[in-house]
Amino acid sequence: MPFLAPHIPLVPASGIRRIFQLSQQLEGITSLVIGEPDVAVAPHIAAAAKQAWDDDLTDYTDNGGIRPFRDAIVEKLARENSMRVKVEQVWVTVGATQGLNQAMHLLLAAGDEVLVPDPGYTTFTMTARLLNATPVPYSLRVDRDFMPDLEELESLITERTRVLIINSPSNPLGTVLPEPVLRELLDFASRHDLWIISDEVYEYFTWDEPHISIASLDREDRVFTAFSLSKTYAMTGIRVGYLVTPPGLTDIMRNVQETTISCVDTPAQYAAIAAITGDHTQVVEAREHYRENIAAATRLLDERGIRYLRPTGAFYLWIDVSTASRGDVAAWAETFLVYQRVAVAPGTAFGASGEGWIRVSLAVSHEILMTGLGKLPAPAVTA
Template sequence: MPELARHVDAVPPSGIRRVYELAVQLPDVLMLAIGEPDVEPAEHIARAAQRAWDEGATDYTPNGGIPAFRQAVVDKLARDNGLRVDVEQVWSTVGATQALFQALGLVLDAGDEVLIPDPGYTTFPMGARMLHAEPVRYALRPEHGFLPDVAELETLVTERTRALIVNTPSNPLGVVFPEATVRELLAFARRHDLWVISDEVYERFAHTRAHVSPAALDEDDRVLSVFSLSKTYAMTGIRAGWLVTPPGLTEVMRRVQEAQISCINTPAQYAAVAALTGPQDAVGVAAAHYRENIRLATQLLRQRGIRHHEPEGAFYLWIDVSHVSGGDVAAWAERFVLEQRVAVAPGSAFGRTGEGWIRVCAASPTETLLEGLRRLPSPV
């Protein structure tokens, strides 16, 4: 067999998937490792997808998506995000994963650097490496409330730095950036003429403060915004999201979409229209369920004396297990699933500063979540 391209070996594996693949081979595992909502898509969303299949809506669509999907996004952004865009700035994608990769591909050349949060979502460095670019991690530390430290960001910028990834509400931390932080990050990007790639997948699950979209505060067209239907509407396997670009990139986007995916699957786009334009009751019910799970879980962790971050958004718990992980939380998480039948995501999967922590998905059946937390070892 001929050799694979050298950059492929530089793509880091997913530490989350390692635990997940181990867990699915075992009986009676409490699955808390992946961000899978425990609710079903609302009935009107499922009906829209089924109707598309039944009516033969399975042909190619325009690169950006069917007009109804793109217009629904335009209306949603104006209503919910304070962001007014033209339909030609909205591009349907295969979930947020492709939108992130598309955004990185638009702004990074081989050897360029992108600033990514640490802890941060696992595909941030993976996407950069796939493009022959260099991910440079900026630390999110508990003593700063897990917010970015712009003074530290200043020390990381080089002549090769091209972009900054911002994630709020954040995965894995559940931190929601205040407006002042968003403005500070935009000012930093402006000083160094950087692109900002904004991951807003968990926008509808901001529990303690309002979500602020960076593009709504952007004054010079440097923000690329990534959204997804997966978490909000429990549509993880349907794979529908969108990328919002600055104005003037229509012809560029048509080329890169055609080269990468042509278009996303048509029934998923009709499901997306139904999700965005139909009743939103299920989103509110899901958000209330996640908030209650978080309340009960953090109450239990406090009672057991286990250090953790109180999430402001998303549906994850960030829990300190350094008292038992022995400096290798990934190995500990594998032992934990084998011995206690509880699958959690090791914090090191999200970056070096995640060592000694775990991420637990609170979008789970309540008793599954609480029983999994009861099996965590308490500090001595």
């Protein structure tokens, strides 16, 4: 048979999915590995989707999405993100995953370099490799409170660097980038004439630190921002997100949407309108549920002497298991799954800097969370 493109085998596998798939083969698993909201979709969202099906609203839409949804997004961005954009800058996507993929397709050619957070979400690196571009990790370290190091970023710049990816609130870290850091990153991008791709999937879930969209601070039109309805509204399987572009890309975006998805499915877009314009009671309740889980989880970890990063956003805990994992947290996570029947994401699934750490999802019931965390090994006490 013919050969695949030579760069395709370089696309790394997802370490998160590996643990998840292994867990599906076992019984009695306490799963803390997938960032899947454990709450139901709100009835008014489901009703809107059903009504669209009943009304046979199943035809193609404009490449960018139906106009009422795009208009609602424009209003939401102005109201909640301090982003003043035109409807032509808003493109409905198959979740934030396609939005991020679309932005990277626009900005990266073969051999170009993209600065990706390490630890950072897996698809940043996977998509770069899929495009035959080179992901260049910038480390987020405990000694810097997991904030970007501008000196390190400067040292990574080459003539091939094109894009800086940021993620706030962060998956997997649960960190939120404060405004001074965002302004430093904008200045850095300006000095080196870089594009910025900002992943803001967890914008509605912040704890003690406000979410700020970096595009609201941008005065040079260099930011692409990916948003999603998946986590906010428990719509992960509905696959609706949106990409906000700098101005002037209408014809180009229409072409790339046509060649990738044509358009997002129509009933899902009507459900999405109901989500962002309708009652947010269930979003507020979900936020409080995650906040309560954070409090319970950190209390338990404190009692057991297990180090962790206190999250300021998203619904994850970044936990130090280095004493037990002994330099191979991926292998440790598999062993922990088999023998303790608890599924967690190994930190190295998010980059080399994640060695010795795990990511735990807080989007589960209190009982499941306490059961799983209770099986983590506590550090040995030395005399």
